[in-house]
Amino acid sequence: MHEAWQQAAENLEKVLSERDFATWIKPVNYSHHDGNTVYLSVPTSFFKDWLEENYQKVILGALTVTSGHNLSLSFVVRDHNSESETLLAEDLIIKGHQEEAEQAKSAQLDSTVTPLNSKYTFDLFVSGTGNHFAHAAAMAVANNPADTYNPLFIYGGVGLGKSHLLNAIGHTIRSTSPSLNVCYCSAEKFMYEMVNHLRLKKMDIFRNLFRNVDVLLIDDIQFISGKTGTQEEFFHTFNALHEAHKQIVITSDKFPREISDLEERLRSRFEWGLIADIQPPDLETKIAILKKKSEVTKIRLPEDVTYFLASSDTRNIRELEGMLIRLGAYSSLQNIPITLEMAKESLKDILGDRRKEITIELIQKAVADQFAIKIADLKSEKRQKNLVQARQIAIWLCRDMTKASYPDIGSKFGGKDHSTVIYATKKIDKALHDDQKFFKLVDDIRQGILK
């Protein structure tokens, strides 16, 4: 089981951002297991609570894959002294900051607070319909910091590329203006640092650090919702920087007005500059992202598997990437190539639940509505071109979105035999591959069914 944990941690390193991995997974150690319960040790009780709330499912998923068993997970705090050890460690970091601050104005604050993720660059970001505007705004800010939009507020759902863009801004400014002091920090880390500096009575150092940067990149600002002390501190940091014409970029999973328990004065400041949203990707963008990720990770994905993953109902790109990594792990651990069958099999527990509720009847209705025909026409033998195409699409969707077998599907389409069903699915497979417009049509129907 120890080895399973090591392998799981390696897999998690590939899926999570460097920051998340270093902060939350690296400090976790294997402790022991008892029956099907695996015990992992963590440094502090704060850490334990945080993992339980945010990473339990991810860690369990990774361990299930590497161990091949259905497990449960429990976190134990390593020892009672660890909280004070953490404090001591923070104290050392702070001392490091102080020296740096004294030594040179150009101290790279971010290298001690939160390093930029080297994989999150503009080169590796795919611009598509949902993120086009945010991408353009991020590039504008990166090329002319504090000159165009200040603050830039990027918001969008989970796993849609906000941190990626934020890091990309940081990388660009670093390389074009190396003298600028770029600080990338999550709101959570901002609070964590603040609390520690408060406890150590070193708020002057904290303020010096954050109020003397040239570019402040704050990730996941929604985290400060309801945290009055952090909001107060952030308000003053924001003002100091804004008044000094320093660039501020903020990301959030919500629009400023939708962040609950956020002081009005902060909310209004977030709206001072430009607000750019990121919407979930469409099918083409998901395909392009998968292709890019497969290039970077060197996990070779055949076209049909790329389409299969991209057309799953997930709109969270992190999840999509997780599927790719999972296929890569399966393929290398079992020494088998990635094929459509293998992908369906190895991802069935991830995708399975979502597919359960989709019925043949639901698909027939959606297709009939789309083509403005009767459901009875789908089941008939009529050969008009549009009816044949609608029927074949419906059959293909049934095969793809339900667990029904070829004979099951045939019987629900007016008692067709299974070779007709196979012929229809092959025909649609080919058309999807050859014709982008057709691809979009089928995907729109599919997304409609999933809503």
Ligand SMILES: Nc1ncnc2c1ncn2[C@@H]1O[C@H](COP(=O)(O)OP(=O)(O)OP(=O)(O)O)[C@@H](O)[C@H]1O
């Ligand atoms: N357009 C894109 N092109 C390439 N990769 C992308 C794109 N959008 C997202 N990703 C990838 O998806 C993963 C999740 O992105 P990211 O961490 O930036 O999401 P997020 O919106 O900040 O999520 P959260 O709300 O959880 O903080 C990352 O690995 C990122 O590289």
